[in-house]
Amino acid sequence: MAFNIALLIDILPHTLNFVAKSALIMRNTDNFLIFYHLIEQGSFSKAADQVGLTKSVVSKRITRLEQDLGVQLVYRTTRKLTLTEAGEVFFGHAREVYYSVQNAEEAMSGLGESLTGTIRLTVPTISGELLLPKAISEFSAKYPEIHIDMDLDNRFVDIVKEGFDLAIRTGELPDSSFIARRLVDAHWVICGAPEYFARNGVPKIASELVNHNCLAYSYQETGAKEWLFKGENKPYTIKVNGNFTTNNASALRRAALFGQGLVYVPKVLVAEDLKAGSLIEVLQEQVAKCLGIYAMYPYTRHQPIKVKLFIEHLYQCYQKHEDKF
Structure with missing residues (x-):
């Protein structure tokens, strides 16, 4: 089969753009889940246990998420985490994502x-x-x-x-x-x-x-x-x-x-x-x-x-x- 270089050149940018968007969606989905567990568990260490990452990685992911969104999601103190107004909104969406994942897993594994x-x-x-x-x-x-x-x-x-x-x-x-x-x-x-x-x-x-x-x-x-x-x-x-x-x-x-x-x-x-x-x-x-x-x-x-x-x-x-x- 002949390999059409012109066709490859034409579709490659679209393919790479699709892959980049898919990667962004997957990254954001992970961040939704990480944020959900962070608020549910009330600490970075407990959230890390839930998602199978280290505490430092979870902390960096939340910081990067805030940078990407351009808003602060949580107030951090040595004793507790408190949601900002933007954080409350984002947590609502994070809970939706978590429930969707749970429902999908339960549907696939059976009741x-x-x-x-x-x-x-x-x-x-x-x-x-x-x-x-x-x-x-x-x-x-x-x-x-x-x-x-x-x-x-x-x-x-x-x-x-x-x-x-x-x-x-x-x-x-x-x-x-x-x-x-x-x-x-x-x-x-x-x-x-x-x-x-x-x-x-x-x-x-x-x-x-x-x-x-x-x-x-x-x-x-x-x-x-x-x-x-x-x-x-x-x-x-x-x-x-x-x-x-x-x-x-x-x-x-x-x-x-x-x-x-x-x-x-x-x-x-x-x-x-x-x-x-x-x-x-x-x-x-x-x-x-x-x-x-x-x-x-x-x-x-x-x-x-x-x-x-x-x-x-x-x-x-x-x-x-x-x-x-």
């Missing part, structure tokens, strides 16, 4: 036992102490190589800034930048111990609560002592009073079991007590409070498969125990 990594979730204390431990145990039995890192906290956590994959949230969901999967609706109940009713009588209508010791759960958007009831046209609240207020649902439940007073709490918290008769529900047809429980996660085009599987598992678990809510 099931091969799934690995960590899922970080933030959860209110009631959910974290009741149904979730069993749900996580069942999930871990199916996917033993996936590590679940659960943080119990009643505060409103910024899941993007604090590096969580998802959050379990109850109630209103104002932030449209997140995707929410409804798990179940949580109905609230008013209940007390039999000995409390033996001493104080049983309220028949909501207005009679002013004569009762109503123990308050302070972790509520509507207020600890503003109890919500059904009205003819719309819900209304009654202001109650009592001698105990707490932000810990377990402590509130124990106080009710000891006969101290009435509580207005999510049914799931006391479902077993109601079944056993150690607590008795009152005003059942008049209580109005019902809040959705959601799995919330940041919008991303490349959500990790392990997170999708975990959310679906949570949904099935909550639905299976819907009668407790």
